[in-house]
Amino acid sequence: MSESARKPPYDATRIEPERQAAWADRGDYEAPAPPPEGEHGVYVKSSSPFTSGNLHMGHVRDYTIGDAYARFQRARGRSVLMGFGFDAFGLPAELAAIERQIPAAEWVEQCGERMLVQMKRLGYSFDYDRVFYSSDEGQYRWSQWLFLTLHEMGLIYLDDTTVDWCDTCQTTLATIQVEEGGTCWRCHNEVRLIRRPTWFLKITPYLEENDANMALLERQPWDELALSTQRYILGRSDGVEFDLAGPSGPLTVFTPHADHAGLASFVLLSPRHPQVEEWVGEGTVREELEQLRSGGWERSARDAKAVPVVDTGRGVPGPDGEDLPVLVSPLVDARFGPTAALGIPAVDEADRDIAQRFPDRINVDGPKTQAGLEKSAHRHEEAEDAPPSAPVDGAVGAKRYRANDFSISRQRSWGTPIPIVHCPDCGPVPVPKADLPVVLPRDLVATGEGNPLAERPDFVDVDCPRCGTAAKRETDTLDCHFDALFLWVPATLPPEDRATQMFTHPESRKWLPAERQVAGGDSGGFVFDQRVVTKALRDHGEFAYMTDGEPFAGVLFHEMVIADGRKMSKHLGNVVDPDALVEQFGADTVRVAVLWAAGPAKTLNWSDAAIRFANKFLRGFWTYAHDRFVELDVARHDPEKAAETEPQREKLRGWCENGLSRIAADTADLQMHKSIRNLTRLFERIQQFEQQLKKRGQLDKADAEALVAAILLLARALQPFAPHTAEAILIDSGRFTSDDLPGVWPDAVDMPVAADDIPAVL
Numbered sequence: 001m002s003e004s005a006r007k008p009p010y011d012a013t014r015i016e017p018e019r020q021a022a023w024a025d026r027g028d029y030e031a032p033a034p035p036p037e038g039e040h041g042v043y044v045k046s047s048s049p050f051t052s053g054n055l056h057m058g059h060v061r062d063y064t065i066g067d068a069y070a071r072f073q074r075a076r077g078r079s080v081l082m083g084f085g086f087d088a089f090g091l092p093a094e095l096a097a098i099e100r101q102i103p104a105a106e107w108v109e110q111c112g113e114r115m116l117v118q119m120k121r122l123g124y125s126f127d128y129d130r131v132f133y134s135s136d137e138g139q140y141r142w143s144q145w146l147f148l149t150l151h152e153m154g155l156i157y158l159d160d161t162t163v164d165w166c167d168t169c170q171t172t173l174a175t176i177q178v179e180e181g182g183t184c185w186r187c188h189n190e191v192r193l194i195r196r197p198t199w200f201l202k203i204t205p206y207l208e209e210n211d212a213n214m215a216l217l218e219r220q221p222w223d224e225l226a227l228s229t230q231r232y233i234l235g236r237s238d239g240v241e242f243d244l245a246g247p248s249g250p251l252t253v254f255t256p257h258a259d260h261a262g263l264a265s266f267v268l269l270s271p272r273h274p275q276v277e278e279w280v281g282e283g284t285v286r287e288e289l290e291q292l293r294s295g296g297w298e299r300s301a302r303d304a305k306a307v308p309v310v311d312t313g314r315g316v317p318g319p320d321g322e323d324l325p326v327l328v329s330p331l332v333d334a335r336f337g338p339t340a341a342l343g344i345p346a347v348d349e350a351d352r353d354i355a356q357r358f359p360d361r362i363n364v365d366g367p368k369t370q371a372g373l374e375k376s377a378h379r380h381e382e383a384e385d386a387p388p389s390a391p392v393d394g395a396v397g398a399k400r401y402r403a404n405d406f407s408i409s410r411q412r413s414w415g416t417p418i419p420i421v422h423c424p425d426c427g428p429v430p431v432p433k434a435d436l437p438v439v440l441p442r443d444l445v446a447t448g449e450g451n452p453l454a455e456r457p458d459f460v461d462v463d464c465p466r467c468g469t470a471a472k473r474e475t476d477t478l479d480c481h482f483d484a485l486f487l488w489v490p491a492t493l494p495p496e497d498r499a500t501q502m503f504t505h506p507e508s509r510k511w512l513p514a515e516r517q518v519a520g521g522d523s524g525g526f527v528f529d530q531r532v533v534t535k536a537l538r539d540h541g542e543f544a545y546m547t548d549g550e551p552f553a554g555v556l557f558h559e560m561v562i563a564d565g566r567k568m569s570k571h572l573g574n575v576v577d578p579d580a581l582v583e584q585f586g587a588d589t590v591r592v593a594v595l596w597a598a599g600p601a602k603t604l605n606w607s608d609a610a611i612r613f614a615n616k617f618l619r620g621f622w623t624y625a626h627d628r629f630v631e632l633d634v635a636r637h638d639p640e641k642a643a644e645t646e647p648q649r650e651k652l653r654g655w656c657e658n659g660l661s662r663i664a665a666d667t668a669d670l671q672m673h674k675s676i677r678n679l680t681r682l683f684e685r686i687q688q689f690e691q692q693l694k695k696r697g698q699l700d701k702a703d704a705e706a707l708v709a710a711i712l713l714l715a716r717a718l719q720p721f722a723p724h725t726a727e728a729i730l731i732d733s734g735r736f737t738s739d740d741l742p743g744v745w746p747d748a749v750d751m752p753v754a755a756d757d758i759p760a761v762l
């Protein structure tokens with residue numbers, strides 16, 4: 001055999017397509033074998049990308065982590081499903097289609113096909129037969145089914161109310177889509193509030209359970225970032241509540257400052273508080289409230305110095321009989337949800353800011369009780385040091401959640417049509433489930449203005465399903481956030497069964513709850529609402545088997561990929577193109593680089609150093625391994641000499657055992673940067689073993705055999721991260737065939753140590 005056949009150079013352009021073709025031939029990822037009876041499968045749910053543009057480095061980070069975990073579990077012999085689907089509806093695709101003046105459907109198809117090619121080229125072991133687009137009829141008919149089901153359950157309602165509105169995007173936004181400073185999540189322009197009829201998803205009935213389950217999730221493999229986003233979105237405040245005597249019944253007020261409730265000097269009502277009308281009356285105050293609701297102001301930061309406040313001019317007797325002015329402000333919603341809160345400037349900075357805006361109405365120092373007077377004496381001290389007030393009669397422990405129902409309607413044409421018909425006689429009528437899907441015209445070319453669906457008679461004109469009168473279809477579409485409520489479901493069942501059994505397929509039970517969801521750090525809202533909808537469908541019956549209503553046993557959130565310390569953008573010219581990197585260095589180099597460069601909880605500041613490191617490691621290991629395979633064949637065995645080097649082989653085995661157990665533990669924990677570090681360290685140890693022995697002369701066959709065993713162990717442990725390179729090395733060793741792979745994670749170190757351990761036949 002020629003030298004180059006025995007010692008082939010490291011050539012990713014040869015190795016990677018060869019291995020990918022072998023995987024396709026082996027049918028590795030076609031249809032995962034459902035796990036055997038009594039065993040739960042490993043379902044890895046990676047991010048569902050917006051289907052607009054190409055894969056970017058953030059996707060590469062996400063999918064490489066998920067794929068390494070999936071391959072690791074597969075190599076250990078577990079049944080693994082790596083599911084994938086496109087979050088294909090929504091604004092990014094619609095805006096791109098508007099720019100190109102083509103139907104959004106066409107744009108999405110182009111992008112999806114290109115992204116799939118990129119994903120295969122990177123060696124991701126998704127089950128490609130189960131890939132889906134949320135914009136497919138077969139898929140969005142289930143968004144419509146879910147809408148109707150939640151509507152039947154009273155969890156979806158139409159309300160003429162205040163919504164966040166973006167003038168640039170011409171659309172309403174969910175609270176979650178409004179950034180901290182009151183700007184739009186997409187275009188970052190200022191958002192304002194307007195009033196219009198909107199469909200809402202009611203999540204409040206499940207907040208308490210989402211909260212209670214946090215203790216459960218903390219015991220499961222949820223990483224700290226994922227847990228903290230769930231807590232943040234929930235926005236729980238603990239405190240006390242008690243009743244004040246309102247004009248037509250008790251007004252329950254809440255404060256997080258349980259020990260200082262007696263120092264209250266005003267009451268702040270949410271504009272969405274059910275009793276707000278009682279306080280407003282007619283005239284100027286009502287006008288002000290209407291103005292507040294319809295957004296006649298610049299949306300301020302959620303900051304008490306600028307947030308709109310309406311003074312009702314009325315008051316309510318406080319706990320000590322003092323009159324507490326009643327004011328209305330959305331600041332309450334931003335802090336505690338749609339409730340009534342006590343304003344306690346003595347201990348609360350936001351309340352102090354409000355009080356200072358109404359000096360004639362509000363006593364900043366609290367009521368003139370003994371406690372209040374004491375407080376006055378200490379006014380310059382830190383607010384939190386205020387002495388506790390006397391306990392308030394009837395005050396009981398209470399909590400509030402900031403998380404609240406949110407709008408799911410969008411005035412966009414690239415989205416799931418809402419299955420509702422507006423009848424002049426019956427009002428809004430749900431489309432019967434048997435008539436689903438309500439089909440979105442695929443040839444629609446949006447202009448970016450107005451509402452294109454409303455201008456399509458073939459879509460909008462319809463007979464009322466209840467009385468047959470000429471009626472109009474709802475022209476709002478569902479926010480893609482709504483489609484995403486169940487994007488983790490479709491991959492768990494065969495595509496051919498999705499038309500009838502999306503939420504009821506027996507195979508889904510083998511995969512759900514998902515062992516791991518891997519997603520970007522900004523996915524907390526999606527995960528929160530997916531947890532809510534799981535509980536709703538558990539109560540409705542479909543997901544009864546997920547008894548605690550949790551769809552993800554484990555969640556890993558990773559931070560983003562930036563370059564030069566800044567977010568990648570075309571404008572800054574710092575976009576790293578994964579295709580170019582794969583072209584130049586190969587997929588395995590890119591995979592190892594992106595894993596090694598930073599732990600998932602850290603922002604990955606991209607640099608070429610990571611690529612150079614990864615390429616050098618893979619290239620070095622490749623060459624080293626092939627050279628040693630050849631050397632083993634010519635090594636001689638002298639039992640006496642071999643006995644002398646036994647302690648060194650023992651030491652090598654110890655290194656391998658130690659390295660392997662660390663790599664396995666870190667990989668199971670998705671801390672792949674540590675896995676890669678330990679792989680490279682083990683490689684160094686292996687070389688060290690050889691160098692020490694070579695000082696004595698040629699390696700004995702026993703040593704050469706131990707060396708090759710260590711190399712093969714390293715290659716097997718490298719397989720989840722650099723699958724092409726690792727498999728090719730294993731096959732070139734002559735000890736594995738393509739059919740043995742995958743399924744070769746080394747559970748133990750198999751290495752000959754004793755001098756007479758050398759296999760008689762190789």
Ligand SMILES: [Zn+2]
Nearest residue numbers: 166169184187
């Ligand atoms: Zn916008």
Ligand SMILES: [Zn+2]
Nearest residue numbers: 423426464467
């Ligand atoms: Zn009707």
